[in-house]
Amino acid sequence: MMHSNLAYSIQRLKPLGRWLYDHTPETLWERDTRTLPRYLQGRRRAYRRFARQHIVPLAFQADQSPEDYDPRPLLAEAGRLGFQSELLPWPLGRMPYRALLGGKIFCVALKAEEFCAACGGIGLSLLAHDLGMGPLLLSGHLPTLLRWHWPINRANLRGDVKLVAYAITEPGAGSDVEESEGAAQARYVTTARKAPGGYILNGQKVFISGGRHCDYVTVFAVLEREDGKKPQVDTDFTCFIAERERPGFRVGHRERKLGQRACDASQLFFDDVFVPQQNLVGTERSGWALNRNVLNYSRGPVGAIALGIARGAVEAATQFARETRLDNKPLIAYQEVQLGLAEMWLDTMAMRGMVWQSVRHSLPVQGVASAAKAFCGDIGFRVANRAMELMGDHGYLATWRAEKAMRDVRLNQIYEGANQINYLAFVESFWESDMARSGAEEAATSW
């Protein structure tokens, strides 16, 4: 709300002065969008349209009764629009060509924010596929791309849903396989052993997002060593793609979780599952680097998931403050409420800055991606809590969506490596370049 005298005063400025003074009542979302290159502006608008038309109407019920929610119709629609095949450009996928020169996953981060602002759980169910496809692309193995990545993209573009889940976490090993110190010692039990014409997989995975509905799994296993020694994650990790119908593969129970409930977190079992040689993703024993790089690519978008959920909470709190009255005035007219709202909006702006900065890098950087993921997880949780607090008793009711945001965003501090692991990944990433430099090196580059 601009003071009337200020509007008058602006009109009194010279034309150039007026032009230099931004006083349009445009939304923050539009202003942010206009800072993006044109090809991303269009994408951001398309994602928001999709979220409002297709996700918002499903959000409440999908959270309340996740077992009854069937994500396939929504996934088919998203697939037809190209949202499930944005990791490669035409003719292999629907990534904008210009993204090849800049941030390759900027689209994914924008999509994550918009979808998750509508519903964290449904957003995750749409985004989990990109994570599953990650190893197929990042293995850098052309036959893998042509055999798997391209056909899956084509099927999704036809509306024939083909989903890939990403399976790494095990009952006894989680975040430790994602960091350097722990990987060598991790108690990893999913194994691969060579067999004529392929490999035999054995083991169990837990908390696999989208595991219930997936058609394929990109699964990591330690490949048995020819010298008979015990295989390790850091030297023997290998990635395979397994089709759902493979004998010996089965989906276990669906976890009952606090939030992001529309997307299942399932157990997967591999009991003597044979996969042919062509199902090897990339090369043998390259899995640790492959997993680490998938995380480098995914952690920025995971930060954007937290950002989206937090934005949803802020929008809910703002709507609440507009519509609730205290002593015949809307809450939003009170200074303490304005201060609370401003704090939340500012936090989401900082999160967006962090996410956009992280996905601008031509190739994702471990430390920057981890920083975005951990920062947004922590701040997102703070924002959702602040939204609940601002609403008082209404904050803990499902009606106003802030409690759902709190439950949803809490997962962002845990998955894709617990935040503590991400902080350490940041340190590791900049250890040589920034943190452990000697005094002489410091002096040589300082003013």
Next chain:
Amino acid sequence: MLDLDERRAIEATLRRFAAKIDQTLFGGEGPDGDLDRIPQLLAEAQAMAVIADPAPDAPGYELGVWGRGCQAEGPMRSLLSLSFLGEACAGFATAVHAQGLACLALDGQVHFPPATPLAAVFTPNYGVPLSARPRSVGSGLRLLDDGDALQLDGASHFLLAAGAPQRLACFAQKAGTNGAEPEWGVLVADVETAGIELSEVTGRTGLRAARQYHVRCNRVIIPPDRVLHVGQAARRVLGQVMACDWLGQAAIALGVARRSLCDSRAYSAQRYQGGQIIEEHASIQLLQGMAEYDIALLDAILYRHADEPLSSQDTSTLLRWALQARLAVVEHAQRAVTNCLQTLGGYGYMEDYGFEKRLRDVSTLKSLHGAPDQLKLYLNELARGK
């Protein structure tokens, strides 16, 4: 004031009962336990004099949570009880707390048969009943005097109860004469009285073992003998009820936080990661160390005046203490719970380990009966002597 032996006896009894609650409620599946067993547990709480009772010959009348005993003895017994019950189930503790608040509101002026379910009605849709900022919002209920009879009108929200209440202890404001400030009244109404509508609040994040309602009164006629206090006396009782409500919430949150840390320590002493038991990892130690600090701080604030008889505490001082404790819930109890949840990684987020329920419960306590910013404004208002 309770001596050390009495405290130990309370702790031993309540811990045994807490273990029973654990066993009874959480044997099967479901994030909030088997809620059909709550009445059975409430009956046991009544037999053990843990829950307050409106019948003078029932043991809970004096010794139950927020029973008459706290006027002379101080709130220590109630706070200890709620914190131990909170360790087992915050929702059940809230149910016990709710019955106690209603008994406190009766102020010994009226009695009902043993185990009559009651609810105290004093919370508006938004804001703090006694705060003068921006202008007193009251409880949402007004007391109208048309010359012949008193009538209760308006709506009050988010009242808590152990079960479906039969009687309501309502706080309402009556317009002052000749432009004077409105004055408070406290009265009792039967829920079956014509003009009273109760609607249950559903879709809550946590504390699901307790019941919650909105109440709407449409010119409900109140016989004079149902009005317990008017004016300063009613205001004093309301101050006590509000203060004990916030203190009780803080005590329950303390219990939730304490149990979280205990379970986190047990888990981290068994679980390996990166070839090491996780309690040896600095990241886990930092999380648990912070929780230890948060719990100690909440503990110190909560029990600061707990041995002083409630009847001798000045209302403003009592409310300031209660607000400080309640605000500490926001910051310290929730942080302790979420940090402990983090030590379990993905398992903490799933229903099986109980942490997701504790986070939902403590997050609900954080916003229950007052947005923290509104409470901070009220605390400052009291501190300035307004």
